[in-house]
Amino acid sequence: xxxxxxxxxxxxxxxxxxxxxxxxxxxxxxxxxxxxxxxxxxxxxxxxxxxxxxxxxxxxxxxxxxxxxxxxxxxxxxxxxxxxxxxxxxxxxxxxxxxxxxxxxxxxxxxxxxxxxxxxxxxxxxxxxxxxxxxxxxxxxxxxxxxxxxxxxxxxxxxxxxxxxxxxxxxxxxxxxxxxxxxxxxxxxxxxxxxxxxxxxxxxxxxxxxxxxxxxxxxxxxxxxxxxxxxxxxxxxxxxxxxxxxxxxxxxxxxxxxxxxxxxxxxxxxxxxxxxxxxxxxxxxxxxxxxxxxxxxxxxxxxxxxxxxxxxxxxxxxxxxxxxxxxxxxxxxxxxxxx
Amino acid sequence: xxxxxxxxxxxxxxxxxxxxxxxxxxxxxxxxxxxxxxxxxxxxxxxxxxxxxxxxxxxxxxxxxxxxxxxxxxxxxxxxxxxxxxxxxxxxxxxxxxxxxxxxxxxxxxxxxxxxxxxxxxxxxxxxxxxxxxxxxxxxxx
Amino acid sequence: xxxxxxxxxxxxxxxxxxxxxxxxxxxxxxxxxxxxxxxxxxxxxxxxxxxxxxxxxxxxxxxxxxxxxxxxxxxxxxxxxxxxxxxxxxxxxxxxxxxxxxxxxxxxxxxxxxxxxxxxxxxxxxxxxxxxxxxxxxxxxxxxxxxxxxxxxxxxxxxxxxxxxxxxxxxxxxxxxxxxxxxxxxxxxxxxxxxxxxxxxxxxxxxxxxxxxxxxxxxxxxxxxxxxxxxxxxxxxxxxxxxxxxxxxxxxxxxxxxxxxxxxxxxxxxxxxxxxxxxxxxxxxxxxxxxxxxxxxx
Numbered sequence: 001x002x003x004x005x006x007x008x009x010x011x012x013x014x015x016x017x018x019x020x021x022x023x024x025x026x027x028x029x030x031x032x033x034x035x036x037x038x039x040x041x042x043x044x045x046x047x048x049x050x051x052x053x054x055x056x057x058x059x060x061x062x063x064x065x066x067x068x069x070x071x072x073x074x075x076x077x078x079x080x081x082x083x084x085x086x087x088x089x090x091x092x093x094x095x096x097x098x099x100x101x102x103x104x105x106x107x108x109x110x111x112x113x114x115x116x117x118x119x120x121x122x123x124x125x126x127x128x129x130x131x132x133x134x135x136x137x138x139x140x141x142x143x144x145x146x147x148x149x150x151x152x153x154x155x156x157x158x159x160x161x162x163x164x165x166x167x168x169x170x171x172x173x174x175x176x177x178x179x180x181x182x183x184x185x186x187x188x189x190x191x192x193x194x195x196x197x198x199x200x201x202x203x204x205x206x207x208x209x210x211x212x213x214x215x216x217x218x219x220x221x222x223x224x225x226x227x228x229x230x231x232x233x234x235x236x237x238x239x240x241x242x243x244x245x246x247x248x249x250x251x252x253x254x255x256x257x258x259x260x261x262x263x264x265x266x267x268x269x270x271x272x273x274x275x276x277x278x279x280x281x282x283x284x285x286x287x288x289x290x291x292x293x294x295x296x297x298x299x300x301x302x303x304x305x306x307x308x309x310x311x312x313x314x315x316x317x318x319x320x321x322x323x324x325x326x327x328x329x330x331x332x333x334x335x336x337x338x339x
Numbered sequence: 340x341x342x343x344x345x346x347x348x349x350x351x352x353x354x355x356x357x358x359x360x361x362x363x364x365x366x367x368x369x370x371x372x373x374x375x376x377x378x379x380x381x382x383x384x385x386x387x388x389x390x391x392x393x394x395x396x397x398x399x400x401x402x403x404x405x406x407x408x409x410x411x412x413x414x415x416x417x418x419x420x421x422x423x424x425x426x427x428x429x430x431x432x433x434x435x436x437x438x439x440x441x442x443x444x445x446x447x448x449x450x451x452x453x454x455x456x457x458x459x460x461x462x463x464x465x466x467x468x469x470x471x472x473x474x475x476x477x478x479x480x481x
Numbered sequence: 482x483x484x485x486x487x488x489x490x491x492x493x494x495x496x497x498x499x500x501x502x503x504x505x506x507x508x509x510x511x512x513x514x515x516x517x518x519x520x521x522x523x524x525x526x527x528x529x530x531x532x533x534x535x536x537x538x539x540x541x542x543x544x545x546x547x548x549x550x551x552x553x554x555x556x557x558x559x560x561x562x563x564x565x566x567x568x569x570x571x572x573x574x575x576x577x578x579x580x581x582x583x584x585x586x587x588x589x590x591x592x593x594x595x596x597x598x599x600x601x602x603x604x605x606x607x608x609x610x611x612x613x614x615x616x617x618x619x620x621x622x623x624x625x626x627x628x629x630x631x632x633x634x635x636x637x638x639x640x641x642x643x644x645x646x647x648x649x650x651x652x653x654x655x656x657x658x659x660x661x662x663x664x665x666x667x668x669x670x671x672x673x674x675x676x677x678x679x680x681x682x683x684x685x686x687x688x689x690x691x692x693x694x695x696x697x698x699x700x701x702x703x704x705x706x707x708x709x710x711x712x713x714x715x716x717x718x719x720x721x722x723x724x725x726x727x728x729x730x731x732x733x734x735x736x737x738x739x740x741x742x743x744x745x746x747x748x749x750x751x752x753x754x755x756x757x758x759x760x761x762x763x764x765x766x767x768x769x770x771x772x773x774x775x776x777x778x779x
Contacts, residue, residue, distance in 0.1 A: 017582040024575060025568070120562035124531050125583035126555045126626070354675060359752060362675045392657045396649035397675040398512050399657035474749050
């Protein structure tokens with residue numbers, strides 16, 4: 001009986017031990033991730049090429065943030081008409097991709113072995129199960145981080161025309177996709193999925209739990225913690241206005257002595273002034289003049305767009321540290337409480 | 340029709356799990372029977388341990404034990420590096436002793452018949468007595 | 482050299498003790514059968530031996546004082562778990578490569594030879610193999626690591642008779658070739674006598690019987706005689722289990738000291754199956770080696 005060498009078709013160079021095992025067992029999941037990111041990536045490339053071309057053709061770039069000439073205004077309107085909706089909707093949708101990617105790769109990592117009983121095979125070979133776990137977590141984590149960072153960079157290129165107009169620091173928009181927070185959140189979901197999978201021992205349950213916890217953590221940090229990463233700037237609105245690029249946390253109106261007006265008070269005042277200037281030639285200007293003359297000023301508390309990278313690095317590091325701790329917890333759990 | 344060759348040896352072993360006889364003893368008996376019937380003659384090689392193990396799925400020590408017992412009885416001898424080979428012969432019972440035994444047996448059968456035992460009862464009695472004798476023979480040897 | 486030493490080892494899950502007060506000293510170079518009914522603790526003991534779990538009480542050492550789960554233990558011990566788990570969507574060749582990647586001493590030629598002799602195609606996915614082939618692949622990858630100790634948890638429970646025979650034949654051939662120690666658990670006793678030479682009986686989480694098969698069989702006899710004399714005979718002998726009918730009684734007796742056969746009674750040898758069943762039916766009885774196990778470093 002002859003022994004046949006079983007290599008057919010394309011053959012990869014011989015990959016050593018644990019990296020090969022990791023690839024072979026998770027290639028389906030990784031290809032899924034590649035499909036999702038690739039799909040959105042393709043969309044951004046196609047749309048982005050057109051958008052960048054139009055941006056230059058319509059001369060939007062040279063118009064500045066507040067266009068003065070009619071040409072500029074028309075150009076801006078056309079640009080916005082074509083691309084605003086996708087610029088608004090795409091980042092919000094992409095914000096959830098890290099959860100899906102991380103969960104899809106992380107939750108089955110340990111859970112599938114425990115669920116199907118194959119851990120009795122995998123963890124009794126000559127490789128200690130803690131080492132097996134560390135190898136898988138680091139290799140897959142590195143691949144996921146690399147793909148995510150590349151994706152964020154691609155997004156950054158796509159979004160570039162909009163940056164002067166919309167800024168990128170606002171919550172719930174480009175901030176969630178551009179920079180490093182996106183990749184850090186992928187790692188967070190991945191490590192969280194791995195740990196919950198090891199503890200709960202069921203893949204589907206672990207996936208659901210990971211998504212739930214991820215959404216809870218991400219939303220809470222965005223709403224409660226992010227505004228405090230750096231003390232916000234408090235500034236008076238000037239004629240030029242606080243740009244739409246910045247992340248406005250709150251606005252209020254003050255009277256001459258510095259008291260903040262509540263919404264109720266402001267509404268009353270507005271109604272009274274409106275009736276008073278209703279008869280003026282230019283009601284709008286009279287309205288503004290009245291407030292100016294009586295010492296009322298409007299203020300904003302905001303985070304300027306220029307702080308984007310600072311915020312990204314702080315928040316990204318926090319998610320990264322959390323991911324590392326969760327990963328260490330997974331290794332500990334596997335070692336101590338496997339069977 | 341499938342033919343399994345149990346190595347290139349002269350005889351084939353089989354095990355009867357229901358016989359109550361320990362496996363190694365069954366092997367010893369089968370070699371002795373083969374000698375009696377002429378399937379094995381001095382100089383023949385007994386089946387290799389590995390072949391017996393592969394065919395019967397038994398512990399190799401069992402085969403080794405059987406072969407050692409045969410050596411002890413003077414029926415076989417191991418040649419290092421080659422295997423175990425048949426030596427010696429089984430003692431043949433002298434014809435005169437056979438006649439005497441046969442006469443005693445015939446008389447006993449007549450007594451049994453006179454006592455009213457039918458054929459099957461006689462067979463049962465003989466089986467039981469043989470079983471007991473064999474047991475006590477093994478016990479006194481151990 | 483010992484294959485496995487346990488000193489008062491125990492494992493508790495929640496409030497139940499799956500294994501309790503287990504003390505064993507199993508010699509190496511043997512084929513050891515671990516028998517007992519379902520739930521007796523066999524899998525628990527084996528899981529402890531391969532380091533998949535840690536004892537709640539006592540300690541376990543393998544291969545002369547190596548701690549299970551440590552690198553030396555992982556290198557020298559191979560495990561075939563219940564239902565011979567393998568990755569169903571890997572091909573046989575990929576399975577070989579997986580074990581090779583996770584092992585240090587891997588004999589590729591050994592594995593391929595064995596599989597080709599059994600006509601198992603290397604390219605087929607493991608999930609598509611028959612039960613017998615699946616078990617043979619699991620055995621082949623374990624043996625190709627050339628372990629000193631091979632542990633199997635009910636390896637043939639779900640195989641048809643032919644597959645079962647082929648599996649055991651392959652296992653015994655490997656024992657003949659390499660002299661490895663084998664520890665296998667089973668809840669089917671009937672076919673063990675021709676395979677094992679050391680026996681451990683577990684019942685309700687505790688060791689009931691442990692010893693060399695030849696010695697155990699030599700140390701037990703079956704007494705058959707009239708039921709009317711039962712009480713007298715029981716007093717004189719160390720009876721493990723008695724089966725009584727109206728007229729006839731049959732006792733499995735432990736011959737701790739030579740006692741003459743009572744008049745009118747018949748003394749017979751016993752076999753492994755009868756021995757095991759009798760002990761399982763008599764939970765209070767036990768046949769353990771004397772207290773001569775050396776202390777093991779904790």
